[in-house]
Amino acid sequence: MxxxxxxxxxxxxxxxxxxxxxxxxxxxxxxxxxxxxxxxxxxxxxxxxxxxxxxxxxxxxxxxxxxxxxxxxxxxxxxxxxxxxxxxxxxxxxxxxxxxxxxxxxxxxxxxxxxxxxxxxxxxxxxxxxxxxYPGKEDPVSYLSVKESLPEWLVKLWLESYDVETIEKMGEAFLMPEALTVRFDPGKITRDALILRLAKEGVEARKIPGVPCGLYLSGIDYLGALPSFQEGLFQVQDISSMQVALLADPKKGDQVLDVCAAPGGKALHMAELLQGTGHVEARDLSGQKVELIRENIARSGLTNIEAVCHDATLPDPDWKEKADILIADLPCSGLGVLGRKPDLKLRMTPGSAEELAGLQRRILGVVKDYVKPGGKLLYSTCTIHKKENEENARWFVEQFPEYTLIQEEQRLPGRDVGDGFYIAMFRKE
CATH class of the missing domain: 1.10.940.10 (NusB-like)
Structure with missing residues (x-):
């Protein structure tokens, strides 16, 4: 063919x-x-x-x-x-x-x-x-929908929170070609040494301003064929996703639980930041996803991390108040990653986004018990949808007053580098 x-x-x-x-x-x-x-x-x-x-x-x-x-x-x-x-x-x-x-x-x-x-x-x-x-700006829904190829229901949803210019910038960012972003462990290889190594493999690597553990890569034909990738010198991960572990700021010896971890980027990043100490358990629902995490762990060479198959909606008494840090990067509508997964905007509906917001609350209501007093819970999504983000964060602290929201951030394409992404960090009193 x-x-x-x-x-x-x-x-x-x-x-x-x-x-x-x-x-x-x-x-x-x-x-x-x-x-x-x-x-x-x-x-x-x-x-x-x-x-x-x-x-x-x-x-x-x-x-x-x-x-x-x-x-x-x-x-x-x-x-x-x-x-x-x-x-x-x-x-x-x-x-x-x-x-x-x-x-x-x-x-x-x-x-x-x-x-x-x-x-x-x-x-x-x-x-x-x-x-x-083409439709004009006097009809903002039709204008943004056609010009930026966004479904009308999504434009209407975003117009409740953002002005036309912000949505226009987001739409344009989603339509721009994206460089591949990767994360490396500066304790394993320096940035300059990795750039040189990649150049020898025919790949152009550029520094990401303000992200010392990240690089932009271009000129790749088949990622799996690169010796540097096979040796685990870097992991594919978006800049926004990298912020979760950086914000969590783990201490040596911390016990970390990632309840929806596949493909494992945040969990692996946490294990790197622990510098061989502590332990990270990376969980996901299906055996297929857990196997993907295990492949990435094996390639990384890290020994303070393991992958486990577990349904995040089911309580696990063995983890009650054991986690210094809990990562809840939960299933979401994905409205922040339309640049990398363009079919999402064609298959997602307002109803399915609402259902996901409900699922997130169910999971948060279970995994909150795993955090030690004084520990941190990081809730994140790769979407731009207040019901799944800010409203869920407010709901969480109202329902579970032992938690305090200490930091939150909504990253928007066109305004911030990286995917559209939401992070809320809570501390358990």
Whole structure:
């Protein structure tokens, strides 16, 4: 199969079959490692770009198609979507090639009778791209939804807390290409030594201002093939996520429990900061997720951390008042990581975000018992949703007065570096 067929299959798996974009892409690129770097980069860019811009793309298609988007066959709809993405956002691909390849793909997938439709829509879009009328700022919901490719329900939700300019900056940040951020242990290798090592492996590494344990990486084809990654010299972790362990500031000998740890970034960071002392237990719900944590522990070489399978909603009397630090980075709507997981905005609903806020409260009501008097509980999410963040923090201190909120932070893309992220630190009296 050529790269456009792989793009089609990946997008169908995500938008039609409900699979997660980061998993689909990882599995596909693992399977097709023999493809050259340029083709693998094309697949990644077109899949992610089409998902990121899908709401705007559908708006454009609707201007040139007599058939409504949702009435189209999934294969045809998907071919049109990534065709429009290439026409609007990839100058390196000639418009004629985009149209011709889309027609060939429609025929190859059994839709010979719709070749003319595909050709007509894409050529019409190509001729008129510079003349499309977009919603204006007088209608902020439609304006932000189409311009930044955000669902209208999400724009309305954010307008309750932020102004149009802030949401616009967030939307633009989500649509910007993201460098890979990694965390390293300065006690294991210095920043300059790691930058030099990565350069020898063909990877460009840049310092992150204000984050001495982090680097931006670019020029990577396949992360798993890098010897420095295999040797555990760094872990993939977003800048915002790194703040949890830095804020927790563990002391040597501390007992740490991370109740929803996969893939293990925060737990591993805590173990590093403990400098070989104390102990970190990294838990998660499924055996598959726990195995992923174990793989990362094995690669890191750390010995003061273990992974355990446990459901965070179920009480564990063995941990009652034993944790100096408890990390509750809980399941959330993920509205802060739309730049890395663009399909989330297409699958999340207001109802599912509400349900997650309830699940977070259930878990907090259980894990609060594990913290020692004088210990810390860090609650974090990778979302921008007051019900899951600030409102849950207020609820927690009202319900459990033995806890005091001592610090909280909502990080916003476009204003702060890194993912959209919320952290609240509580101390148990």
């Amino acid at each position: 050529n790269e456009r067929e792989l793009v089609l299959d990946a997008l169908l798996a995500i938008t039609r079959d409900g699979e997660y974009s980061h998993i689909v892409l990882k599995n596909m690129l693992d399977l097709y490692q023999y493809l050259d770097k340029q083709k693998r980069a094309f697949i990644t860019r077109v899949v992610n770009g089409t998902l990121e811009r899908q709401i705007e793309i559908d708006y454009i298609i609707s201007r040139f198609s007599s058939v409504k988007i949702q009435k189209m066959k999934p294969v045809i709809r998907t071919i049109l979507r990534f065709g429009v993405y290439q026409l609007k956002y990839m100058d390196s691909v000639p418009d004629s090639a985009v149209c011709n390849e889309a027609v060939k793909l429609a025929e190859k997938r059994g839709f010979r009778g719709l070749k003319g439709f595909v050709n007509g829509v894409l050529r019409n879009v190509s001729r008129n791209l510079d003349h499309i009328s």
